[in-house]
Amino acid sequence: MLNRRENEVMNAIYALCHEKGVCLISPDELLDLLPAKKRYTEAQLEKILEELSLDNYFELLSSERKGEKMYVISLRANGFAYKRYYVQMRRDVAVKLFWAITSAVVAFAVGLFLKWIF
Numbered sequence: 001m002l003n004r005r006e007n008e009v010m011n012a013i014y015a016l017c018h019e020k021g022v023c024l025i026s027p028d029e030l031l032d033l034l035p036a037k038k039r040y041t042e043a044q045l046e047k048i049l050e051e052l053s054l055d056n057y058f059e060l061l062s063s064e065r066k067g068e069k070m071y072v073i074s075l076r077a078n079g080f081a082y083k084r085y086y087v088q089m090r091r092d093v094a095v096k097l098f099w100a101i102t103s104a105v106v107a108f109a110v111g112l113f114l115k116w117i118f
Contacts, residue, residue: 026068
């Protein structure tokens with residue numbers, strides 16, 4: 001399961017690469033796609049990219065073009081299935097929330113019923 005920062009980075013990468021499966025992007029362009037509220041640094045981004053690469057979401061190659069660092073990202077099976085995983089994770093959270101609310105309502109009703117009896 002990915003943490004929030006990894007989800008944000010993977011969402012940006014999936015948006016760029018999902019059609020062809022490969023993309024070429026600079027760290028600055030990738031940082032622009034991420035939420036400005038979090039203020040990622042290039043070192044944090046590099047670490048997150050390496051972790052996602054180790055988790056087999058994509059293959060990451062670093063290169064230089066005209067003195068600027070560039071990333072070549074090729075999605076792997078986990079990377080292509082990311083959106084499905086993300087939707088499934090949100091659905092699981094919604095089901096857990098539903099059951100928590102339902103059980104709280106039932107417990108409250110049982111408590112009222114027992115209070116009424118005794």
